[in-house]
Amino acid sequence: MRALKRLIAIADLIDDAETVADIGCDHGYLGKMLVKSGKSKKIIAIDINSQSLAKTEKLAKKCHIQDKIEARLGDGLKPLQDGETDTVVIAGLGGHTIVDILKQKELLGVKEYVFQPAQKSDFLKIYLQQNKFKIICDFIVKDKNKFYNIVKAVRVNKNIKLDEEEILFSLTDFDQYNNDLLEYIDAFIERVNAFSETGKNLKAEHQLSIANNLKNKIINKETEKCKK
Numbered sequence: 001m002r003a004l005k006r007l008i009a010i011a012d013l014i015d016d017a018e019t020v021a022d023i024g025c026d027h028g029y030l031g032k033m034l035v036k037s038g039k040s041k042k043i044i045a046i047d048i049n050s051q052s053l054a055k056t057e058k059l060a061k062k063c064h065i066q067d068k069i070e071a072r073l074g075d076g077l078k079p080l081q082d083g084e085t086d087t088v089v090i091a092g093l094g095g096h097t098i099v100d101i102l103k104q105k106e107l108l109g110v111k112e113y114v115f116q117p118a119q120k121s122d123f124l125k126i127y128l129q130q131n132k133f134k135i136i137c138d139f140i141v142k143d144k145n146k147f148y149n150i151v152k153a154v155r156v157n158k159n160i161k162l163d164e165e166e167i168l169f170s171l172t173d174f175d176q177y178n179n180d181l182l183e184y185i186d187a188f189i190e191r192v193n194a195f196s197e198t199g200k201n202l203k204a205e206h207q208l209s210i211a212n213n214l215k216n217k218i219i220n221k222e223t224e225k226c227k228k
Contacts, residue, residue, distance in 0.1 A: 005143040006116060006150070007033060009177075010091055013114050013152045014039045021046060021085040023076055023101060024093050028056030028069065034067045039086070043069045044077050076101035089113075095120030099127045101145035106155075112136075113153045121149035122167050127158060128153055129162045138171035142180040147187065164209050178218055185215045 011033050014020065017040040022031050024047055045056045053071045060069040072079040077088070088110050090098050095117040113133070117124050128135060129152075137152035149170070162171065168188070170181060189211050196204035208209035 003033060003178055004029070006141050006148045007090075009141045009148075009150050010063075010114055010116055010141075011037065011039060013150070014087055014089075017087040018042065019044060019085045020087045020089060021080055023088065023090040024048075025056050025071075026052050028071075030089065030091065031056065031064055031069050032059055032065065035065050036063070041068070045069055045071045046074055046076070046082065047071075048073070048075050053161060075104075077104045077107060080107055085109065085160045085208075087112045087114070089115075090117035092118055094118050095122070095124035100125050102127070102131070111154065115151045115153070116148055117151075118148075119150070120184065125162060125167050128169075129160055132156055132159055134160050135162070135166075135171050138166070139174050139177050140170055140181045140184045142183055147180070147184045164207075165214055168207065168210060169214055178222065182215060182218055185211050185218075186211060189215075 007030050010030060014034060019042045020034055020040040022028075025031060025045035025122070026047065028045055031045050031075070034040040035043060045053065047053045047056070047160045050073055053073055056069065057066070057071050060066040060071075076090075085107070086109060090101060091114070093101075098115055098117055115124060125135065125138075126128075132155055132224070133153040135151055135153045137150075139150055141150055142149045167219045169185065189208060192204050192208055192211070
């Protein structure tokens with residue numbers, strides 16, 4: 001299978017992890033990638049679906065890494081104990097579902113979290129800012145004509161407020177993903193215009209203003225880079 005761009009982007013955020021808990025592991029491709037690249041010594045692959053877990057175990061055996069990947073059937077963080085993992089990845093689930101999983105328990109010993117919500121990333125980021133998480137990396141990746149918001153966060157001792165631009169789009173930009181972010185902004189503008197064309201509303205106009213300002217900021221930044 002071709003390595004998906006979004007999985008590569010997630011893996012790029014992880015370095016020297018002792019144990020990664022892959023919540024909603026599905027077929028186990030991310031775990032395989034992390035072990036094979038040396039980014040993690042061990043994977044705890046968790047899924048609520050026994051068939052998905054079976055595919056993860058099959059892939060691990062095929063790649064001769066079954067001693068590095070432990071499959072656990074269960075719901076979210078519930079199969080984990082304190083101190084078992086230093087990195088938690090929750091990818092491919094909706095923002096509401098990810099928030100529900102985070103509410104299950106606060107695991108001790110987790111140094112960082114990586115999220116890739118399938119939708120409602122704004123809902124997830126609002127929860128993070130209200131529950132003592134600091135977002136340290138947040139960007140958009142386009143893969144197979146779909147956009148994915150990838151967020152890396154750590155727990156801190158205070159709430160850190162995000163502005164609307166950061167909630168709607170991204171907090172940080174990676175140069176290699178600037179074109180993806182620009183395409184995402186264009187798609188966002190088109191979507192908002194389509195829903196608001198029958199009657200303009202203040203919320204839509206405000207969001208369009210934020211989107212256009214960010215787009216211009218990125219274009220100007222790229223133009224300045226080309227001049228150097």
